[in-house]
Amino acid sequence: MPDSPSEQPSEQRHATPYDLAVIGAGAAGLAGAVAADRLGLRVALLDSSGEVGGQFYRHPAPALGAARPEALHHDWKAFAGLRRGLADSGVVHLAGHHVWTVARDGELWAAHAVTGADGDGERPVCVRARTVLFATGASERHLPFPGWTLPGVVGAGGAQAMLKSGLALPGRRIVVAGSGPLLPAVAASLAAAGARVPAVVEASGYLGYARSPAALAANPRKLAEAAAYGAALLRHRVPLRTRSAVTEVHGRDQVEGVTVCRVDRDWRPLPHTADRIACDALAVGHGLVPQIELATGIGCATRRTDDGAHALALDALQETSVRGLWAAGETGGVGGAPLARVEGELAGIAVAARVRGREALVRGSHARALRRRRDRMRAFATAMARAHAPGPGWTAWLDDATDVCRCEEVTAGTVREAVRDYGARDARSVKLLTRAGMGWCQGRICGAAVACLASPTGQEGGGQPALPPSPERRPLAVPVTLAALAALPPPNDRSHPSGHTPQKGPS
Template identity: 75%
Template sequence: MPSSASDLYDVAIVGAGSAGLSGAVTAAELGLSVALLDTSAQVGGQFYRHPEPALGAVRPEALHHDWSAFRSLHRRLESVESSGVTRLAGHHVWAVTRDDADNADAWTVHAVTGADGDGERPVRVRARALLLATGAYERQLPFPGWTLPGVVGAGGAQAMLKSGLVLPGRRVVVAGSGPLLLAVASSLAHAGARVPAVVEASGYLGYARHMRTLAANPHKLAEAAVHGAALLRHGVRVRTRSAVTAVHGRDRVEAVTVSRLDRDWRPVAGTGRRVECDALAVGFGLAPQIELATALGCATRPAKDGTSALALDALQRTSVPGVWAAGETGGVGGAQLAIAEGELAAISIAARLSGRPAATAGGHVRSLRRRRDRMRAFADVMAAAHRPGPGWTRWLDDDTDVCRCEEVTAGRIREAVTDLGARDARTVKLLTRAGMGWCQGRMCGAAVACLAATGGDVPPSAERRPLAVPVTLAALASLAEPNTTPEPTGSDSTDGG
């Protein structure tokens, strides 16, 4: 294992969620030295987020599905951490560059330590191969009142519960689109929240047109049945083809308006109904987090849900030699798919570094690819079923903030399109500053692109940015300084403490 900053790891893995963990333990078991970088202090990513040990949770698995899969990965990590994996927690990766100083096939991962740049220290990690397992972030679509305190992301509500053991409110409406809503609602209800309704903008009939794909993924049907039973047990009503089109309240959420939608997600006049609540958990699916990859020039593809994902080959390779990706970066598909892709990527990397074709791994690779393809097919069905319709922009009035960071309203964006001739999100950004704030368009990017598009649909977007996360000038200045040795972190406690 590398002992100094000038040494090379065999592979650097960015992201310690399902895909990154699977890739790390598989690569280490195949004899590779691994640097595993993640922003969090604990492994597991968003899906397997769990309470800090100081909270004293004795049953973290109660808030998770497939906890046994994570436990297995973590035990494997513990067995190889002393010999094959250097875990670098609390590392915010802001760029990756090709290392052409003395080895054209090496990569340098640039990171800073510290929470949100507070007391940050620059770190560089060099490796012969790169595996990007950076996951995804929530996609949000704005509506009147969405900036009120008490409106949180659906995934954010689940993160609050999993990591902090707190609820966003006592009476929580869950709304948006996608299967995450069912998981969030059942978790909140199980934890003691009153959930008046799950408001799903799409429907579930789209799945029925793909019975063969459903039959090939029985574990997904089982998950849906578990969530459905939990909601039925807690008396939670699921309202399909509906959306929260307004939030009401003075200092925080007091109620929401739920309206019926037509097939294009346009609100049906006269169908608005007021639902009392003190919190709203809302999300419209997930968007792959691919900034590091696109900065390297990796090719992307339009995903079925209107987002952009990385274009990957059968062995998880990107279009850039030496760079692999796994998990949500290739399209949102869940933890089990991510685990399979992480393992497949690690096998491919090991074969490449040893000069052997991956096919020499024989039947296991073929079986792994079949399992990956089966789950990826389901992910495509799921993405298409919950793709936002173009009519959602009818929810917005001109005073609705679209870009929260820069306080740019829907009216200003429409003015840029109709009066100033903007036809794409980049031009709208230049004219209004929408997407130029702290989040760099992660919250508003999809909405701005949709409002700028003449057809109203959400066009895929994959901007190339030199910096994946905000960094200080001091971190940039460190590029001219000698390399900094990363400090590995010890094993974390994940069994509840």
């Protein structure tokens, strides 16, 4: 694999456009990049992290001296194979590159990025390619409740990331709550690392999976995984409470306990069922939401998933509605690392078939087998989304003093006032009236909650929270400095081989 980007001048690395720019170095991005490279394409792999693996395969920095990092992961062998494939390939890995927009540049695509651990490096970078593969993964869905801003409340995925990459725990006595298949995995990892887990609190039940018997039968490995996590919870004596939710967190300066209530099928708290559990941390997550801002910013069509999120609409070969742009993994709907690897490899083959004019590649036996595996696992992902979809009654958890937008300190009462008194009927109008979603995270944390509170009915067909018909199109997918914007060249400027004249931003 070529040397790190910091050791190569921008002129050398980007003088010639790539055949494929892969954005995201998780399971899907690695599989897609390696597959395309093996078929003769010149590939650039851009990722904001300094290490490959994405959110799922986070691992400790070498300085921490972890003796067995694989012990913290499921299916580490598959990741190790992808990492070896990348090391043996000609893929140019651009670590620490935060892509903030993708735009047309004549017949090419231009991926604009800023460098550095937090995107605060001194130089903007433009990578041009004939095609792009979006493998940007997903983020946690956050639903607010009283006390959720107290120190000690972390995302369920965040707690797992702390353990995987930092070998740290958010507390010693940790309640795990929310909804989705991630919860048992997080609880088992925390308990194995020495934490006390008083309860796993699941707002949905697991009987919803029974409505998809064909998907269950076609994915026996998923059933085996569920059984393994169940056995781990039993071994560590962690009780599982279904049809229940954490509706309030208690404490002055940090978490001291949580209130757990039984909920009905719409997630409305049932009266006289409140129970308080002592703890010093809460790991809470209500599923994952595809990160698709880069793709929707240039007009890629979306579809509504069964759990109320928006994912990219893709064809049978993972191509988006915009020719030349592909996507794989969670961008097309949350489904886990094995599905992401299959979709990434299929997308890499499809890109090679297009770029090299070798359509036989996508008609071959290997591509057909990948499509069958993809369809089988995608069916299970759909069943999973349906079983853990948030119920519209969760807004009953909120009193008017609960912060919904943490960045701008906008409360549920303020949002309700905008709806009741000023006629707001969607997240955008609420934002204009209250500033909810205008903070540093740009609505990524509060967006789903604001949309639900803004809905006139609180639900849309299928019992899902009402949301805008499509995600907002954002010209900037990540924060970017004015200096980086000022460094952009005029359209079709070829005065510099990398597409811009390198300039230093403010120190």
